[in-house]
Amino acid sequence: MKRAPLAYENPEFLNSPDGRPLRLLSEYLEPLSQFERLKVQDTVVFFGSARIQENSLLGCYYHDARALAKLVTEWSKVEYAGTHRFVVCTGGGPGIMEAANRGAMDGGGLTVGLNIGLPFEQFPNPYISPDLSFEFHYFFMRKFWFAYLAKALIVFPGGFGTMDELFEILTLAQTQKLKGKLQIILYGSEFWKEVVNFEALVKYGTISPEDMNLFCFADTPNSAFDILKKHLSTKCTEHPKEIPGIAETVERDPEVSAVNST
16 A cells, blocks of 8 residues: 655645644744844844835835945944844835845845735845745734844835734834834835824824834935934844744733633
8 A cells, every 4th residue: 555645745735724734834934944044133124115116206215225224234234243133124025125125235234035925016026135035825924024033114105015014013012012122114204194194093092192102204214224223222232142032921910820820
């Protein structure tokens, strides 16, 4: 009788609904393995539209994202020589993502692309470091890796995807589900203040006034870099010995913990 294939070598099983937990785990473990192998300790994440091209109507944002990513990369290489800290990370596609990966390559550093399989738009750009180019099927695993190593987030103008990513990170920051303070910069104040009326959210009481401190605005690569450099130099000085957790353990009332454990 012919031997049955090993479960982990059986494509019919791996691609079945029953194999979904293994596929999910793979999208966690493969990036983890690569980041540890290449000693990537933390990232600076760039979000923005895939539709903003170098010579398009909003092409100035493409050039600014490229310039800012280069500034961050060159500074990190000098300030933290011999390490891979504050590596530029994007969604790996075209537009603003391409610009940031390209700028990091211009600066001579590693650069991460967390791509997602979509029926349109999303193909890996040519500026991602080959060993740090990942393809995800599950959006939430991709978002996990955006947040997991990030020390800062720069959000350029974008559409539904950019908004989704921004507000998920803001929610994690607001609810203190991120380990450490994450610097969030909304790049292009004219765009963001027209598209999202944050002040109205405060006015109607749907967010607290203090929530406005979760982010700031910038309009030039140099001003954004000054904010980033100050944050990364003062709030992120400790060299992580290992890839960090997503959030600190919340201390619980001992009596409540005892009840829950029974």
